Amino acid sequence: MARKAKEPKIKEEKVTKIGGKFVHRRKPNRSVGGDVAIIVMLIVVGIFMLLPFVYAISNSVKPMDELFAFPPRFFARNPTLDNFSDLFIIMSESWVPFSRYIFNTAFITACGTLGHLLLASMAAFALAKHEFPGKNFLFTAVIWALMFPATVTYIPNYLILSGLGWLDTYLALIVPAFASTMGLFLMKQFMEGLPTALCESARIDGANEFRVYWSIAMPNVKPAWLTLIIFSFQSLWNTTGGVYVFSEQLKTLPYALNQILAGGVARQGAGSAVAVFIMIVPIVMFMLTESNVVETMASSGIK
Amino acid sequence: MSTAVVEKKKRELKDYEKKWTLWGRIKDNKASYLFLLPYYVLFVMFTIVPVIISVYYSFTYYNILEAPQFIGWDNYLNLFLHDDVFILAIQNTFIFAIITGPLGYLAAFVFAWFINELPPKIRAIMILIFYAPTISGQVYMVWSIMFSGDSYGWINGVLMNWGITNTAIQWTTDTKYMMFVCIVVALWSSLGAGFLSHVAGLQGIDKELYEAGYVDGISNRWQELWYITLPSMKPQLLFAAVMSITSSFGAADIMTAMCGFPSTDYAVHTIVNHLQDYGDVRFEMGYASAIAVLLFAVCLGLNRLIQNLLKKVGT
Structure with missing residues (x-):
């Protein structure tokens, strides 16, 4: 909240009224040449970043003959939505219906994200707002866990999941996601900024700790939980199911994308259609929550 | 009483x-x-x-079917003395990580720094463009279509059209180009959480520090960067470094998606690929665990090193 208050002040500094006209006042220490170089560079790299997205979208609306055209064209000439309808028509006959992959991914993502949000924010609340023995140790363990790739533990995880009898069920993908470390880390760092007096006054009014967490802390850390949802969503939405799930009916959308693209050039249209579908959802979500995410990341630092 | x-x-x-x-x-x-x-x-x-x-x-021989047998340091000795593919995997991982790690980190910072100078509306759009590859995850698969080795691949098509080459380049199977392709894709997709952290760190710096800096005689953007900006956002720099090390040493999916698994002549075989090879394919869990433990140790060690280096920023 304190951060938001600063925003208008910055705007005032930048725009100054000279002779009745609003003029963009240049910052000191900035050369015009440097600014131009920076803008040119941002445009070039920005195009590079966008290239695969535009290519995927354009490929997904290309009719078959254009996919095989030589030289290959970047943009479609006669755009068609056949590739999208093919996904549902052709694939419903040959494999598991395509809609099943969508359902699996959506289900895993929704459950995993909700559970993670609840568990991680509860733990983060205690770590940020309570004093108790072992607090630093517990939080340090999470920071250390951020420092190595999750692949390191996938063999024992496989054995543990198999011991629990969770292999080849949704649980194998959903439950471990509850304890992902990034969400807890960001949530805890953000909750540190929550005024302790706020919690204190609720306690004096007779609220129990759970009420303080649920009705005081959570509504005040909206940017943090939106960010947590984005990160959790992103990793679950893109999970292929790996070695934990092997029945075709439980496989996810990214797995389907891999399979389709492995089919070679004839499948490019369908593959691109899936890619477009996969990318559009998280990108739209990020677009809607961007300012909240940036606000949360400001407290992400490791001290 | x-x-x-x-x-x-x-x-x-x-x-x-x-x-x-x-x-x-x-x-x-x-x-x-x-x-x-x-x-x-x-x-x-x-x-x-x-x-x-x-x-x-990692100290046992374990194939899931039989109970693990304790064999001491044998797995580690075998890894370094008898497993040429592992040595190759170490080389590949380090080449890949040394390029994508620092370069990706630097790129994430530099672009965040540039973007921070833009007006808020344009800034929001640019953040979206630069972060989209990370958030869309598996979409790097699209690169495998663009780099496709036959003449249907768009990149080959462009190069042949311009007359730079007259035969289709086998981007994903010719050992000369495979690493290059993986690095390009990794750089594209890996600005990631570190980038957001940089953006947020830059926006959180107290503007009065800059005013004070002008008064104290800071005269160009580089001095401003070194003496004010970087020291003010050390925690974010560290967080981004941690993210960058983790992702560059954990790379394997990009290699599999671009060049197949195993890749031609193991040209882009990474430590994690090797781990998957022994874990998923050969079921030598003890051996695979030894690889995992080494990766774990390398990542933690590097993180400590980077943390110490970053403490020196701005001094």
Whole structure:
């Protein structure tokens, strides 16, 4: 909240009224040449970043003959939505219906994200707002866990999941996601900024700790939980199911994308259609929550 | 009278216990532990215990079917003395990580720094463009179509059209180009959480620091960067570094997606690829665990090193 208050002040500094006209006042220490170089560079790299997205979208609306055209064209000439309808028509006959992959991914993502949000924010609340023995140790363990790739533990995880009898069920993908470390880390760092007096006054009014967490802390850390949802969503939405799930009916959308693209050039249209579908959802979500995410990341630092 | 004194002493003792003995303090904070319990049960189960199990298995021969047999350091010795593919995997991983790690980190910072100078509306759009590859995850698969080795591949098509080459380049199977392709894709997709952290760190710097800097005679953007900007956002720099090390040493999916698994002549075979090879394909869990433990050690070691280096920024 304190951060938001600063925003208008910055705007005032930048725009100054000279002779009745609003003029963009240049910052000191900035050369015009440097600014131009920076803008040119941002445009070039920005195009590079966008290239695969535009290519995927354009490929997904290309009719078959254009996919095989030589030289290959970047943009479609006669755009068609056949590739999208093919996904549902052709694939419903040959494999598991395509809609099943969508359902699996959506289900895993929704459950995993909700559970993670609840568990991680509860733990983060205690770590940020309570004093108790072992607090630093517990939080340090999470920071250390951020420092190595999750692949390191996938063999024992496989054995543990198999011991629990969770292999080849949704649980194998959903439950471990509850304890992902990034969400807890960001949530805890953000909750540190929550005024302790706020919690204190609720306690004096007779609220129990759970009420303080649920009705005081959570509504005040909206940017943090939106960010947590984005990160959790992103990793679950893109999970292929790996070695934990092997029945075709439980496989996810990214797995389907891999399979389709492995089919070679004839499948490019369908593959691109899936890619477009996969990318559009998280990108739209990020677009809607961007300012909240940036606000949360400001407290992400490791001290 | 005396009972009252005894009562008082008892109460004092209780208060003392509550405040000063470990068990007393733990009992006093029951609520906090209840909050932590659900998360930490799972965290221990899926992160801590697996690390410990990995270390244990790395000293055994274990193929899932039979009980693990303790074999001491044999797995580690075999890795370094008899496994040429592993040595190659180390080389590949380090080449890949040394280029994508620091370069990706630097790129993430530089672009965040540039973007920070733009007006807020354009800034929001640019952040979206630069972060989109990370958030869209598996979409790097699209690169495998663009780099496709036949003449249907768009990149080959462009190069042939311009006359730079007259035969289709086998981007994903010719050992000369495979690493290059993987690095390009990794750089594209890996600005990631580090980038957001940089953006946020830059926006959070107190503007008055800059004003003070101008007064103190800072005369160009580079001095401003080194003396004000970087020291003010050290925590974010560190967070981004951690993210960057983790992702560049954990790389494997990009290699598999671009060049297949195993890749031609193991040209882009990474440590994690090797781990998957022994874990998923050959079921030599002990050996695979030894690889995992080495990767774990390298990542933690590097993180400590980077943390110490970053402490020197701006001094």
